[in-house]
Amino acid sequence: MARPRNAESDAAILAAASAVLGERGYDGLIVDEIARSVGVAKTTVYRRWPTKNHLVVSVLEDGEPDAAAADSGDDVRDLTSAVAALCSTLDPAPMRRLVAELAAASSRDPALRSEVDRLWARRRDAVAVVVERGVSAGTLSGDSALIVDQLVGAVYYRALITGETLDAEYSRGLVRAVVGPRDAEGTA
């Protein structure tokens, strides 16, 4: 497939939006200002991203590391790394705010919902791939989807609802609570 003609302006818009989100957060991102700063027409932005929230999802997707899960041979260690990576993505207050805004906006707008779902699924998959590997190998036991819900769910719950810290210590404790007592010895 040929490179789309507007790939360069898309990349410039994403870079500008990412910088503004980092500096001024969700409320500081104003689509018209992004267009002006990049030197494109507003319609160029809106043709590609119908709302500010669509643009935010693209910025977040663009910033996601590739979910190539580490395979150290120790599934509990790899799982702890994957959960810690999710925690460090979701911990900063501005990111909690972005996620809350996207959850609310996608509950209003089914078209945005499918975009946002892709982003959430990608983050879930980074943990799920390690869980599924462990369950297949017999180093973890239980229903993979439920294990992932317990891990990823606890992290989102803290990010969006309780507001508590999401640090490496929490990741370790959580993974130990979910898989440790049954399985950690088996892989030690």
Added chain:
Amino acid sequence: MARPRNAESDAAILAAASAVLGERGYDGLIVDEIARSVGVAKTTVYRRWPTKNHLVVSVLEDGEPDAAAADSGDDVRDLTSAVAALCSTLDPAPMRRLVAELAAASSRDPALRSEVDRLWARRRDAVAVVVERGVSAGTLSGDSALIVDQLVGAVYYRALITGETLDAEYSRGLVRAVVGPRDAEGTA
């Protein structure tokens, strides 16, 4: 303490808001219309609830059952009931939407945040009280707060992020995954 003079109009406002939320959902709730329907001045509503979201929190709190946890003598059964109750509260799409809107709004507004936190804590406590009882009695093992995060977190994660069903079957599977393999036999 004397009953506040405006307790009756507060109750009428809450009843009207609850009816509208049930019929027309979050977007259908318009504070000015509620005031008109109850026959009070707009300022009467806004003096008590500074924003629509404050009013929504009060409606939800008002509708919460008292968190007097059942004590059947079987902690896993009681925990399953508590988790199932949370699931049935959060499952309906209009409720998912309310929770998402409140999470986003409270990330913007620290004053609203403290109101919303009280509501979330009440819902968490209904599960936590059963977990803590089981851990104290030795019928459940592990860190109470982490067990609650796994259970309540998975439920909110489905409600707000994945959009998956929250039914009695999910509650049972989740409780079994969190406490079952280690502890269910001990209490059977």
